[in-house]
Amino acid sequence: MSVSDGRQGQEEFQKWYQARYNQVKPKPPILKNVFWAFVVGGLICTLGQVIQTYFISLGLSQKEAAGPTSAVLIFLAALFTGLGVYDELGRKAGAGSIVPITGFANSIVAPAMEYKREGYVFGVGAKMFVIAGPVIVYGLVTAVLIGLAYWSFR
């Protein structure tokens, strides 16, 4: 016999209330969100293409141009995060500004800025990857698994 968790007889109420809540819960404006994600995401990719074309015109191969192109996009995202603009963009564009590499840059720069007040070690250093960390961890794990699969089927 355990100590009462204080919910006895409440389950019915909770079920009833949640059904009621689901009726009045506002739905996200999916069409509008998808539209802005498409436009902003598309513009960021177009910008990336413009930068890449510029580097290729300087004589780099397509493969060589990928590195500097990413670097410029990351720099721009970090700059606009610092200027306090990127979060306003993200509010409207949603996935459109989160998914491209600029969103990844924002997810590292934003906590680095936020936690600077706790110092460079326990603030910036420790908290910088608080959002991006899981992406890196599971990205690496997935890469290893796919690498193993590729190696075993080769």
Place this chain on the structure above:
Amino acid sequence: MNKKSGNQTIAYADPPVLAAAATIAGPMEGEGLLNGQFDRVLEDNLAGQDTWEKSESYMLEWAVRTAVSRTGGTLDDIDCILAGDLLNQLMSAHFAARSLGRPFLGLYGACSTMAESMLLGAALIDGGFASRVAAAVSSHHDAAERQYRYPTELGVQRPPLAQWTVTGSGAVVLAREGQGPRLTVATIGKVVDAGLKDPNAMGPAMTPAAADTLWHHLQDTGRQPNYYDIILTGDLGQVGKTLLIQLMQEKGIDIAANYEDCGLMIYREDQDPHAGASGCASSALVMCGHAFPLLVTGRLKRVLLIGTGSLHSPTSYQQKESIPAIAHAVAIEA
């Protein structure tokens, strides 16, 4: 003499007076629906401090000092300060209390703390343990975001249910004697869990607690909702407000005519707050900045403030717990 009335309600024998109140708000709140009703509006969310937390603490201290100076007295006349905020270990309240240098009791009732501090302050006075008490709360949008959600500059999209934490602070001085509206009755709420787990749905999660407290308040006092000029909930937001009207209807009580939510009284629609305002300062700014002056001038006679608090933490929702909530009611009568 027994001052308990019914199950959960206190009827103060000698109701304390709300002697003075003060408010300070952030720039976004200053431009909102209560434009011109705050004592001071900050130019930016930092208020000249280094951190959001210090800025919040500064606001709380300013609100207490200003409310106290309006009583014509000094801080030395205050027997006890009751205050709270949303940050871990009540950082804002504790750091403000350090400067204020008066006996202090810190309270955590999440966004219900304004009602909780008034309820307890009045009890201290009516019990004869104090003659003047300051009750105050604060909240800060950016400080709350970084603690409960994401870094402020992260480009995330807020769901339509999300509410915007109010930057601001409100303080009220309760006194044994004097002129002004009086805190007559208070109902202490229970922790109620509606089983919701979405931390963006704080308003709907708190609604059953508000309904429970309001129901018991009416039962314990024998009053009808129309006894009050207005019934205010702290920060249920648009969805919570709709649900509270429905929940009370289920119990045969119609509150639609004289009920409003403080969370819908702070921001204009075009300020894009989504479902409304939230935070300790939501009810504090409406109570101290809007309702209190109307009570003093007699344009409002009877106000019921139901402070609503969502008692989850980042740890509790990451551990997949549902959101417990609480609501306390205080009746203020001119």
